[in-house]
Structure formats: C-alpha cells, structure tokens
Amino acid sequence: MNEWMLSFDGYDPSDERRREALCTVGNGYFATRGAWAGSRAGGRHYPGTYVAGLYNRLTDEIEGRTVENESLVNLPDWLPLCFAIGDGDWIGPDDAELLEHQQELDLRRGILTRRFRLQVADGNILSGTERRFVSMADSHLAAQTLVVSAENFSGVLRFRSGVDGSVTNSGVDRYQKLSGQHLVDLEPSLPDDNTALVVARTSQSHVRLAVATRTTVRHNGLPIDEPIRVVDSSSAYSDYAIAVRPGDVVRADKAATVYTARDIAISEPVLAALSALPERPVFDELAEPHALAWSQLWQQFAVELEEPADGTPAAVRLNLFHLLQSVSPHSSDADAGVPARGLHGEAYRGHIFWDELFVFPVLTLRMPALTRTLLRYRHRRLPAARRAAAQIGCRGAMYPWQSGSDGREESQRLHLNPLSGRWNVDATYRQRHVGLAVAYTMWQYVEATGDDEFLADHAAEVIVEVARFFADLARYDETRDRYVIEGVVGPDEFHTGYPGRPDEGIDNNAYTNVMAVWLFRRAAEALDRLPGWRRVELTDKLGLRPQEVSHWEELTRRMYVPFHDGVISQFEGYADLAELDWDHYRRQYGDIRRLDRILEAEGHQVSAYQVSKQADVLMLLYLLPRHELDTLLERLGYPINTQLIRRTVRYYLARTCHGSSLSAVVHAWGLASLDPDQALMFLSQALRSDSGDPAQTGTTAEGIHLAAMAGSVDVVQRCFTGLTMSGDVLRFDPHWPAGLGRMLMTLRYRGQRLTVEVGTDHLRVAADQGTAPPIKVRCHGTTRSLAAGETVQWPDA
Incomplete structure (x- = not known):
C-alpha cells in the first residue's frame, strides 16, 4: 500500500478470493466484490453483489434436525464484460499465460483498476485495462469499462456484456452442505441490443429485484452496433464481434443499476432499473460525481497521520474506505444495520452482531445523522426483542446475538468444525451482552450529539427495556448476599458452558455483570433526562413501576463480580479450569487462533481450559474510562487500583489466542497506558487484520471484518487521545505514541x-x-x- 492506493502485483490464485474482498467497491446501499469480470464462482474466484438488508431464509435437514438460516442474498452479477479470440472460450486469468497483471484500488476516488497482458495458446497477445466503481453519488448505479488491444494478431475479437443470473450463495466453504439457491422466478431479457436485464424474486422473503446494464462498444473510436443477442434461462448477454488487426483497440463502457422492492420512491424495480440507466454509459463522465462524493466523505472522515515507516496511515485509510463502502449516507433508508462482514462476502450470512459497538464511535464523531438512522434498525426490532425476553420468562428486551431482517435470533444451533467434519451444538446465542452493546451505543450517541429528541423518542425506551431484562435475569444469591447472572456467554465465545455441560452457559461473566450495573445507572439517568410529560408517557406505556427503578439502584450496589489471585475473573470458576500447554500447541499447529476447533478435533472441550478466543474482561477497559470503571466497582464494594488492572491485563494476555480480529483492538486499548510499545504492536495487527499477510488474515476471503477495521481507527482517534464524552464535556487525556x-x-x-x-x-x-x-x-x-x-x-x- 501507498498513501491512497492498495495494489496487488502479479496473480496469485490461492489469494485471489481474499483480494476480491479487499478490492470490493460499494456505496453503503450495494457492493460488488473485486472479481475478474465474467469469472464464475469456484475455488479461485467468487463474484458477489449484495444489497444492504436484502435477506432470504432457507431450511435444511442436518443430522435429523431442521436447520434454518437467513442470509444476505447474492444478486445477479452485473460484472460480465468478457473477451475471446474468434470462436474460442472466454479468456480469464486462469485460461492464458499472464505476462503482466496488476490490480489497484484507488481509495481517494473509489475506483478499482485491473491491468493485464496475456498470451493465449496460439501465441496471440492481448493487453487491456478494466476499471469499475459503485457510485457514491447515486446509490443504485455502477459503471465499468474494458479496453483491450490486439498486440500481434489479426482476426475476430469477441466481447460479451450482460447480467449473469445463475448465481447462488456459495462463497463460504463451511456452508457448502447447506442450501444456497435464494433467487427464483428469474426473467432474463434484452429490452434492446445494448441493454440486458435480469429480474428475480427471493424464494422466502418474496422481494422482487432487478439488475440492468447498458453497454456501448467502440472499435478504434467507432461504435459497434447490432450485437448477437443471447438469452438463456437465467442470464442475458449481448455479444459483439470485431475484426481487428495488430494495434487495434476495442473499448466497452457499461453502466449497471440495481433496485429491489424494498427501495423507497420507486414504482417497482424493473421500471426503476431501466429508467435509471444512463443513455450514454461513458465511464469517465459517470465517474466525476462519484469521485466528488468520495472527496467530500474524505473531508469529513479525515484522519491524517505523519507517515511512519510501517505504513500505518495507509492502513487507516483502507479501513475507513471499507467502512464507508459498508455504511454510508446511502444506508439511511435501507433499514439494514451494520453487517459484521460489510457487504463484502457471505461469512456470518450478512448478519448484524454486537460488534457494531466498534463501528459507531467512528461514525458518530463524523456523521451523527448516519449513526442515528442505523440505530433505528435496533429500535424497530424492539418488539422482537421483547418477545424473545418473554419467551424465557423475563420482562424487557433481549436482543439476539445474530440479527437479520426482522430481529429474531438468527444464530446457528449447529456449527460445522471443518477440522473434524463434525456438527456440534452452537450455544453462542447465549451472549446476552449484545443488549448491553445496543444500549451502550444508544447512550454514547446521545452523549456525543446532545440529541435529546432521539433519547426521548427512541433511545430511552431501548435502554430501559434492556435494563428491565437484565434486572429480571439477575437472581439474588442468599449465600453471597449479592445478585448473580447465570447461564450466559461473554465476549469470549469459547466458553459456552462448563466441562461436562459445555452448552448451558457460564455464571457471573464479569464483563456482563459490570456492564449491567453500568446500564442500570444509565437507565435511571435516561428517565431523569426526559421531559416530565415524556417520562410519564413512557413509564405508563411500559408499565414501569417505581419499585423496578429502586431495584436497579439496589443492583448497582449488590451485583456479584468474581475475582481470583488478584485479578478480575472472566467468569465464576475460570480459575478452576485446566491450564493449556501453549508451547505444545504452537509447535504442533502453528496457527492456534481457532483452538476450539483444534481441541474438538482431538476429542477435547475448549471449555475445560483457561483459553480465551478474544478479549473478554478487557472489554471493560475498552468501553469504560478508568474513572468510571473504578466508580462502578467501588460502588459494588470492590476496591480497584492500577496494579489490579495491570495484573488482569497480563493474566488474560497470556491466555488468549486472538481467534477474533476484535481481540487485537481491545488489547491495544488495554495496553495503551501500561505498555505503549506492545499496544502499538496490537494496533498494527488490528489495522492489518484483513490486508496483512494472507497467512494471518483468516477468513477475509469470505468478507472483511468491519468491526476490526473501524475499531483499529478508533484506537487511534479515541484511545491514544483519551477522547471521551460525558456531562456535556468533550474530554481528552492523551498518551500519544x-x-x-x-x-x-x-x-x-x-x-x-x-x-x-x-x-x-x-x-x-x-x-x-x-x-x-x-x-x-x-x-x-x-x-x-x-x-x-x-x-x-x-x-x-
């Protein structure tokens, strides 16, 4: 990387799908992976286009159980812009000798460029350049251009342009045994010689959608008309045959539009898609407003660092770029939330998790109106959260660990271990702390903006209902004379239970219990900040009794938090678990980030060991300024000091395998004031969790890790500057490296x-x-x- 460019020189089939994710172009409404134009899904390539919030549900039978999964849908592919010589096959990077190949993603303007020079079997050489973007100026528009030169032959050069509707969701190897055909009732057509259209419907959610393209082709600057029209059961193409001589240049310019029935201000998708297509799809003309829109975004999201030798400024820009491609002003009307893998692939099925917690600080401090609209996603799903709480006998709202279209729990209950080939029970849905994250982000938005109207209309209701849920979840323990929270899972997903009962949750997760105390105080404060009439209106609507609010006060003084050996325990009983022989596993496996899978394949349970997938207790240091954490624990009767914090950080640092990209973000935060050099090391890991060494970037090929990208920027903007917001004061406490x-x-x-x-x-x-x-x-x-x-x-x- 240089300051504004992500470049890949050469072609590496084993890394191509990761590069496709990193070279995704998008605008917050939809995004398209950086696959070779016209490539088909397989081991080396995976073209994918995803619209924010467009989900569909499919069911399968796995080991005698019905498994239902809702996924972000892969749309018909608008990218096909192919070329061939004579009657030969369409040429791709795997079908010829690549003499030169370079891919560049221009972060400043949001344009992907691929340059190539290749030789086919008969010795003919073609060189060319393909460029594309998804418009940041027009949420439904994309554009593409391909220029090919015949270097050393005379003959027929064929071009093909259109829309491929034969796509499925098959981009994650672990999901291959599960259904992936989401599109039905495909209607491909060619409304005219240069326009291709594919209309489809999602099978369960019944959302009608349309993808349309318009193409112009020129030979040495002169237009080529009357193509051959090709329509099959799923796709529509126009084929152009051009007689060329050495040195001739053929150029195709293509525009695409994407609409679904979920869109606002349209009559229906087909009419909208065709009407929005430019009459003359000239790439450079369409790129001008797109580049201007990016320029304005960069002014709002500027984070300019002096150039360190390690390329940190470029990594910060890349992460901001992918954040803005996943959520942007175009997300405002999508009702789509913040997808954990962006719009870059199919991992986690496009679901929304708690890790929006790491994204909002970057957005709120630059584009608060966007945060406001994204938080509405959670408020609209408050009824579903209330139903979920009621189903387990609690008042209030229980938000799901994985959320999709309607706010129900979308977590898989069976999970495939690719190392053993076994399907195992997945109890990560017990991560009740997702509700704490939702309430926290609501409160932080209000603190940053002073938006009391949002507090009154939306945030207070969510915060109070989540507080009611955790108050009901807490049980009084007479032996301790304290309240306990049992049967949950903390941020560390490895421990979903205890040895012998690995799926029943753990008790008194310190992060959950302390953040619940934080929440009880904020819920009472939120009610106090409401105008009197609105407070009465809301408490009447919710049936909130004064005794409940009084109980919150009691919980802030009597919640149990476990400790052992002078550190905060991750959960009750953590210290009783066996220690792992870390050296042995590092020697045997090298990469031990997924120790849960390694141990399960060996016949062991990860829940039996003091092994954490990611930061858990240390999340408290990420969310709460030290003075606030100290106040909460001292209020509970647990004195805290710097030495306890230092011991706690070191204890879990030695027992964490960093199987989540978020772990580096939180460890950088926790170490910032204790060991700045080590904090910078973790920051470097977080910044490059997707763009670094391919051997260390895990599942980036299936989609970028949006929260780690945003969280790494947040370490720079808030952690090292000590930036916090409370009590109508913008506070800084810099410890700048x-x-x-x-x-x-x-x-x-x-x-x-x-x-x-x-x-x-x-x-x-x-x-x-x-x-x-x-x-x-x-x-x-x-x-x-x-x-x-x-x-x-x-x-x-």
Whole structure:
C-alpha cells in the first residue's frame, strides 16, 4: 500500500478470493466484490453483489434436525464484460499465460483498476485495462469499462456484456452442505441490443429485484452496433464481434443499476432499473460525481497521520474506505444495520452482531445523522426483542446475538468444525451482552450529539427495556448476599458452558455483570433526562413501576463480580479450569487462533481450559474510562487500583489466542497506558487484520471484518487521545505514541465541526466558523469554552 492506493502485483490464485474482498467497491446501499469480470464462482474466484438488508431464509435437514438460516442474498452479477479470440472460450486469468497483471484500488476516488497482458495458446497477445466503481453519488448505479488491444494478431475479437443470473450463495466453504439457491422466478431479457436485464424474486422473503446494464462498444473510436443477442434461462448477454488487426483497440463502457422492492420512491424495480440507466454509459463522465462524493466523505472522515515507516496511515485509510463502502449516507433508508462482514462476502450470512459497538464511535464523531438512522434498525426490532425476553420468562428486551431482517435470533444451533467434519451444538446465542452493546451505543450517541429528541423518542425506551431484562435475569444469591447472572456467554465465545455441560452457559461473566450495573445507572439517568410529560408517557406505556427503578439502584450496589489471585475473573470458576500447554500447541499447529476447533478435533472441550478466543474482561477497559470503571466497582464494594488492572491485563494476555480480529483492538486499548510499545504492536495487527499477510488474515476471503477495521481507527482517534464524552464535556487525556508522529483529524461534536491536532507534547482543537453554541473541552485537568471559529490548545501557546 501507498498513501491512497492498495495494489496487488502479479496473480496469485490461492489469494485471489481474499483480494476480491479487499478490492470490493460499494456505496453503503450495494457492493460488488473485486472479481475478474465474467469469472464464475469456484475455488479461485467468487463474484458477489449484495444489497444492504436484502435477506432470504432457507431450511435444511442436518443430522435429523431442521436447520434454518437467513442470509444476505447474492444478486445477479452485473460484472460480465468478457473477451475471446474468434470462436474460442472466454479468456480469464486462469485460461492464458499472464505476462503482466496488476490490480489497484484507488481509495481517494473509489475506483478499482485491473491491468493485464496475456498470451493465449496460439501465441496471440492481448493487453487491456478494466476499471469499475459503485457510485457514491447515486446509490443504485455502477459503471465499468474494458479496453483491450490486439498486440500481434489479426482476426475476430469477441466481447460479451450482460447480467449473469445463475448465481447462488456459495462463497463460504463451511456452508457448502447447506442450501444456497435464494433467487427464483428469474426473467432474463434484452429490452434492446445494448441493454440486458435480469429480474428475480427471493424464494422466502418474496422481494422482487432487478439488475440492468447498458453497454456501448467502440472499435478504434467507432461504435459497434447490432450485437448477437443471447438469452438463456437465467442470464442475458449481448455479444459483439470485431475484426481487428495488430494495434487495434476495442473499448466497452457499461453502466449497471440495481433496485429491489424494498427501495423507497420507486414504482417497482424493473421500471426503476431501466429508467435509471444512463443513455450514454461513458465511464469517465459517470465517474466525476462519484469521485466528488468520495472527496467530500474524505473531508469529513479525515484522519491524517505523519507517515511512519510501517505504513500505518495507509492502513487507516483502507479501513475507513471499507467502512464507508459498508455504511454510508446511502444506508439511511435501507433499514439494514451494520453487517459484521460489510457487504463484502457471505461469512456470518450478512448478519448484524454486537460488534457494531466498534463501528459507531467512528461514525458518530463524523456523521451523527448516519449513526442515528442505523440505530433505528435496533429500535424497530424492539418488539422482537421483547418477545424473545418473554419467551424465557423475563420482562424487557433481549436482543439476539445474530440479527437479520426482522430481529429474531438468527444464530446457528449447529456449527460445522471443518477440522473434524463434525456438527456440534452452537450455544453462542447465549451472549446476552449484545443488549448491553445496543444500549451502550444508544447512550454514547446521545452523549456525543446532545440529541435529546432521539433519547426521548427512541433511545430511552431501548435502554430501559434492556435494563428491565437484565434486572429480571439477575437472581439474588442468599449465600453471597449479592445478585448473580447465570447461564450466559461473554465476549469470549469459547466458553459456552462448563466441562461436562459445555452448552448451558457460564455464571457471573464479569464483563456482563459490570456492564449491567453500568446500564442500570444509565437507565435511571435516561428517565431523569426526559421531559416530565415524556417520562410519564413512557413509564405508563411500559408499565414501569417505581419499585423496578429502586431495584436497579439496589443492583448497582449488590451485583456479584468474581475475582481470583488478584485479578478480575472472566467468569465464576475460570480459575478452576485446566491450564493449556501453549508451547505444545504452537509447535504442533502453528496457527492456534481457532483452538476450539483444534481441541474438538482431538476429542477435547475448549471449555475445560483457561483459553480465551478474544478479549473478554478487557472489554471493560475498552468501553469504560478508568474513572468510571473504578466508580462502578467501588460502588459494588470492590476496591480497584492500577496494579489490579495491570495484573488482569497480563493474566488474560497470556491466555488468549486472538481467534477474533476484535481481540487485537481491545488489547491495544488495554495496553495503551501500561505498555505503549506492545499496544502499538496490537494496533498494527488490528489495522492489518484483513490486508496483512494472507497467512494471518483468516477468513477475509469470505468478507472483511468491519468491526476490526473501524475499531483499529478508533484506537487511534479515541484511545491514544483519551477522547471521551460525558456531562456535556468533550474530554481528552492523551498518551500519544511517539511512533505515530502527529495526527490531524476532523470531528463533529454538539453541532461543531472540529479539527483536532495531537502529538506527544500538545493538543489543539479548532472549531470551524458557524452558528453552533460554544462547547466545553477539557484536557490535563483544565476545561475551556470553545466557540465557533476559535481554537484552544494545551499547553498554552
């Protein structure tokens, strides 16, 4: 990578699908993987196009059980723009000798370019360039161009352009035994010589969709008309035959539109798709507004670092780029939430998890209106969360571990271990802490924006209902004279139970219990902040009794938190588990990030060992400023100090295999003030969790890890600057690493657009000109007022 370009030189079939994910182009409404145009799904390639929020449900019979899965649907492929010589087969990178091959993703403009030079079996050489983008200026539009030169032969060069509707969801090897045919009632057609259309419907959700393309082809600058029209049962193409001589150039320009029946402001998808197609799909003309839209986004999301030798600034930009391709202003009307793998592949079936928690801090501090609309996804699914809570005998709202279209629990109950070939019970749905994450993100948005209207209309209801659920989940333990929460799973997904009963959950997960206490305090505060009339209205609607609020207060003083050997226990009984011979497993397996699969294949249970997949207890350090964590634990009667925190960090660092990309983010955060050099090492891992060494990037081929990408940026913007928001004050407590040089970033806070400059010895905050009221900024124990057009800095100039 350089400052604004992700480049791959050469062609590596074993890495191609990962590169396709990293070279995805998208705009928050839909995205298309960076596959060779016209390639078919297989071991080396996986073309995929996904629309935010478009799901479909299929069922299978696995080992005598009915398994139901809802997935983000792979749409008809608009990319086919193929070429061949004479009557030969269509030529791809696996069908010829590649003399040159380069792929470049321009992050500044959101354009993917592939350059190639290849030789076919008879010695004929073709060179060419293909470029594409999914428009950030028009949510439904994409464009593509292919230029091919015949270097050393005379004959017929054929071009094919159209839409391939024969796609399925087959991009994840672990899912191959499960159904993947989501599209039915396919209707391919060619409305005219240059226009291709595929209409389809999802089989269960019954969403009608249309993908249309329009293509123009020129030979040495002159138009080629009257193609051969090809329509089969699923696809529609136009084939162009051009007689060429050495040095001739053939260029195709193509535009595509994608619409579904879920879209607003349309009559129906086919009419919308055809109407929106440009009459003249000239790539360079369509690219201009797209590049301008990206330029404006980069101004809002600027995080500029002095160039360290390790390429950190480029990695930060790449991660921001993929974040904005997954969620953008075009996501506002999609009701789609934040997909854990972006719109880049089919891992996790496109579901929404708790790890939106890592995404919102980057969005809220730059585009709060986007966060507001994405949080509405959770509020709209509050009725489903209430039904889920009621089914286990609790009041309030229990949000699902995996969420899709309607807010029901989408987690698989059986999980395939590819190492052993066995299907095992999957109890990760017991991660009740997802509700804590939802409430936390709602509260953080209100703190950052002062949006009391959102608090009154949406956030307070969610926060209170999640608090009610956890209050009901807590049981009074007479022997301890404290409340306990049993049968749950914490952020560490390896421990879904105890040895001998691995699927029944664990008791008193420290992260869950402490964050529940945080939530009880915030729920009471949220009610206090409402106007009197709205507080009465909401409590009447919910049937919330004063005794419940009083009980929250009791829980903030009597919740049980386990400790052992001077550290916070991950959960009750963690210290009683066996220690693992880490050296042995590293020697035998090398990559031990998925120790759960390794141990299961050996006939062992990971739940029997002190082995954590990812940060669990340390999540408390990520979410809560130290003074707030100290206050919560001291309120519970558990004194806390720096030495306890230091021991806790070191204890779990030695017992975590980092099987989740989020683990590096949280460990960087936890180590920032204890061991800055090691924190930078984990930051580097987090920044490159998808774009680093292919041997270390895991399942990136199936979709990028959106939360790790956003979370790594968050380490830079909040952790190392000590940025927090509470009590109407923007607070900084910098411990900025010298290795990162100086940083400039733009933020939005309480209506002010700010430029923040931070280095090892200074912090400067400048507000743009405007009419927003002054804000309070605090650093190094001093609070200052900052009005529009003014600058404050520490130390004083």
